[in-house]
Amino acid sequence: MKALQIGEPFSSGLIEKAKPVPGQGEVLLKMLYVGFCGTDLTTFRGANAMVQFPRIPGHEISAVVEAAGPGVPEKFRPGMKVTVMPYTSCGHCASCRRGRPNACENNETLGVQRDGAMQEYLCMPWEKLIPCEGLDDRYIALIEPMCIGFHAVSRGRVAAGDTVMVIGCGMVGLGAVVAALERGASVIAADMDDEKLALARSLGASYTYNTLSQEWDVPTPDVVIEAVGAVPTYRLAIDRVAFTGRVVCIGYAKSEVPLNTGFFVKKELDIMGSRNAEPQDFEAVTEYLRRAGNAPDGFISDIIEPEGAQQALNAWHEAPGKVYRILVRWSTES
Numbered sequence: 001m002k003a004l005q006i007g008e009p010f011s012s013g014l015i016e017k018a019k020p021v022p023g024q025g026e027v028l029l030k031m032l033y034v035g036f037c038g039t040d041l042t043t044f045r046g047a048n049a050m051v052q053f054p055r056i057p058g059h060e061i062s063a064v065v066e067a068a069g070p071g072v073p074e075k076f077r078p079g080m081k082v083t084v085m086p087y088t089s090c091g092h093c094a095s096c097r098r099g100r101p102n103a104c105e106n107n108e109t110l111g112v113q114r115d116g117a118m119q120e121y122l123c124m125p126w127e128k129l130i131p132c133e134g135l136d137d138r139y140i141a142l143i144e145p146m147c148i149g150f151h152a153v154s155r156g157r158v159a160a161g162d163t164v165m166v167i168g169c170g171m172v173g174l175g176a177v178v179a180a181l182e183r184g185a186s187v188i189a190a191d192m193d194d195e196k197l198a199l200a201r202s203l204g205a206s207y208t209y210n211t212l213s214q215e216w217d218v219p220t221p222d223v224v225i226e227a228v229g230a231v232p233t234y235r236l237a238i239d240r241v242a243f244t245g246r247v248v249c250i251g252y253a254k255s256e257v258p259l260n261t262g263f264f265v266k267k268e269l270d271i272m273g274s275r276n277a278e279p280q281d282f283e284a285v286t287e288y289l290r291r292a293g294n295a296p297d298g299f300i301s302d303i304i305e306p307e308g309a310q311q312a313l314n315a316w317h318e319a320p321g322k323v324y325r326i327l328v329r330w331s332t333e334s
Contacts, residue, residue: 003119004306004328007054009046010317012310020123022069027076027126029084031330033141033303034117035060036313038170041320043112044313050112058118059086059110060325062132062140072126082129083143083286084117086110087276102151102276109276118306120330130282138303139295141327142171146285147277148250149175149227153183154281155274156223156248160184163219165209167237168227169196171299171324172250176225177203178288188218190236193321199298211236221245225274229253238263238271246270303327 001019006012022028040057042048065080076082088108089101096104110116132140149172158164164180165188166173173191180187181204188207189200197208207218211232222245224237229251237247238259247269264271289295301323304312309328316323 001120002306003056004058004309005054005056005118006044009053010044010314012044012313014306017119019121022067022072022123024069025071025125025127026069026123027065027072027129028067028069029061029063029082029122029124030066031061031063031117031120031122032081032137033062033327033329034058035141035145036309036316036326036328037145038320039112041313041316045317048112055111056115056118057111058116058328059084059112060141060144061086061110061117061122062137063117063122064331065129066121068126069123075131076126076129081132081135081137081140083132083140083282084110084124085128085130085277085279085282086116086144100278102278103273107276118309118328130279130286132286135286135289136294138300138327139289142295142299142325143282143285143289144277145171145325146175146178146288147281148172148274149177149225150179150281150284151277152176152225152227152248152250152274153179154278155272156225156246158183158185158223162186162222163188164223164225165190165218165221165237165240166200166205166225166227167191167211167233168251169193169200170227173225173227174200174203174296174299174324175285176227176250177205179284180223180225181205182284182288185223186219188221195322199296203296216240223248226251231255231257235259238269241267241269243267244269246272248272248274250274299324301326303329305329 089104093105
């Protein structure tokens with residue numbers, strides 16, 4: 001079978017692998033679409049410290065059950081559409097003991113610490129599968145990145161009547177926009193790209209704020225979700241959140257972030273991280289897409305064949321701000 005491998009920075013290509021066989025409790029999945037995310041771009045650039053080369057990327061999965069090994073519940077029948085929770089949990093670290101395996105100290109995410117889903121077939125434990133019957137094959141591959149934003153909104157305890165500012169309207173940020181709206185909050189979308197802000201407004205954001213060109217003329221947010229990972233956006237979150245507000249950090253800053261810690265105390269802020277997602281986040285996104293009938297226009301930037309991955313990654317590297325998700329089509333059977 002074919003697999004897409006990043007052999008070294010800025011170099012990817014197809015390799016041949018043996019088709020896997022499902023073992024005890026495993027399901028053999030046939031990939032339909034797999035999304036390229038920002039983590040994969042960072043890996044392609046050689047800038048992901050968690051990745052060792054060569055690496056098969058990919059953890060945003062749309063797949064169909066091909067076969068099941070022994071010990072798999074009957075509901076996971078051949079032909080069933082699924083997505084995958086791509087994280088592992090050790091079961092004994094502090095996070096796991098507290099019932100938060102999404103933040104497992106020893107987590108290994110598909111395509112990062114271990115080989116991922118950019119291949120024709122993949123075996124996964126049945127417990128990691130999320131049924132997605134009734135959804136378009138393409139949109140199933142959008143569930144995992146949207147879950148990251150949904151989980152951040154949950155961490156921020158967003159409730160009806162809150163004003164929520166989401167900084168960064170990429171795919172994860174748009175997931176947070178949708179999740180906050182689903183909870184009855186009013187949303188401020190903040191970004192430096194007017195096209196992304198327009199997409200956020202089309203989803204239902206009440207306000208948009210261009211961080212490069214616009215004076216601050218929007219309501220003070222009760223909750224700020226930082227989905228960029230940059231010094232200016234971390235500072236913006238702390239500066240603009242309301243007194244006694246909540247700040248949820250998704251973005252990984254690539255350098256140290258000097259902050260006015262006096263605001264932590266003066267405003268009595270709740271500042272928290274948000275990592276990966278939980279099963280209920282996957283279920284919430286799946287239900288949202290099912291009710292919506294489809295994903296909003298613009299979520300999918302391009303659909304390519306595996307043979308076009310090198311060209312697509314090169315282009316994304318040159319213009320990273322204009323891409324939401326690139327989907328790699330592995331099969332048209334569904």
